[in-house]
Amino acid sequence: MSRALGGLHVLTDAAGGPRALAAVAAAVSAGAPVVQVRAKDCTDRVLVEFAGQVVDICAPTGVTCLVNDRVDVALAVGAHGTHLGATDLPVAAARRVAGPGHLLGGTARDPETARRLVAEGADYLGVGPAWPTTTKTGLPDALGPAGVAAVAAAVDVPVIAIGGVTAERVAALLAAGAAGVAVVGAVTGAPDPTAATRELLRALAGAP
Ligand SMILES: Cc1ncc(COP(=O)(O)OP(=O)(O)O)c(N)n1
Ligand SMILES: Cc1nc(C(=O)O)sc1CCOP(=O)(O)O
Numbered sequence: 361m362s363r364a365l366g367g368l369h370v371l372t373d374a375a376g377g378p379r380a381l382a383a384v385a386a387a388v389s390a391g392a393p394v395v396q397v398r399a400k401d402c403t404d405r406v407l408v409e410f411a412g413q414v415v416d417i418c419a420p421t422g423v424t425c426l427v428n429d430r431v432d433v434a435l436a437v438g439a440h441g442t443h444l445g446a447t448d449l450p451v452a453a454a455r456r457v458a459g460p461g462h463l464l465g466g467t468a469r470d471p472e473t474a475r476r477l478v479a480e481g482a483d484y485l486g487v488g489p490a491w492p493t494t495t496k497t498g499l500p501d502a503l504g505p506a507g508v509a510a511v512a513a514a515v516d517v518p519v520i521a522i523g524g525v526t527a528e529r530v531a532a533l534l535a536a537g538a539a540g541v542a543v544v545g546a547v548t549g550a551p552d553p554t555a556a557t558r559e560l561l562r563a564l565a566g567a568p
């Protein structure tokens with residue numbers, strides 16, 4: 361079965377816990393096609409339990425479930441794929457561990473890195489930060505839609521724009537060639553994650 365990779369990727373609040381799970385459940389019920397488990401500063405035990413709970417929410421729905429950073433955890437909990445950053449296991453190594461059926465994404469901020477990651481076996485790329493974000497520190501300057509466009513033009517896998525994405529900014533990213541967007545704050549930080557997910561999905565569908 362080929363799984364959704366474009367459209368909306370909803371990333372969990374890095375703190376994990378019941379609030380993060382409630383936001384995942386809301387996003388899934390509102391129709392988000394992809395969820396990524398992104399939990400930081402926790403033990404492997406806590407991470408594997410949290411990731412398993414997210415997989416359990418996604419499994420009955422057909423939503424694609426990815427795990428950030430950790431291909432071992434993704435495989436252990438039966439997630440569909442793993443998103444790998446610059447300091448994680450290289451995509452080529454993760455491919456050897458996980459085999460051909462496991463989805464692999466990589467973070468790219470420029471066309472050269474994007475082409476290398478695709479050559480290593482990445483199925484999609486996360487590209488950012490599209491705009492400044494308060495969710496993650498230590499990022500380089502924002503790429504803007506033009507920077508996202510440069511990466512999208514260099515590869516033939518889906519490019520998912522990340523960083524400071526809001527419903528209002530989706531149109532500019534689609535015009536830049538993005539196949540989708542990834543968000544943390546726009547859903548997990550929203551007072552109503554269900555409504556926020558629906559608004560992002562409407563924007564991705566090109567609704568005014
Ligand atoms: C879709 C998507 N794109 C980029 C990232 C960033 O991943 P990474 O570089 O591994 O950084 P952290 O998320 O681990 O802080 C992503 N998670 N998802
Ligand atoms: C986790 C992450 N990675 C980024 C990158 O550019 O690699 S930006 C980012 C944070 C995205 O959060 P928000 O949607 O709240 O801006």
Ligand SMILES: [Mg+2]
Binds near residue numbers: 428429443444445448
């Ligand atoms: Mg990561």
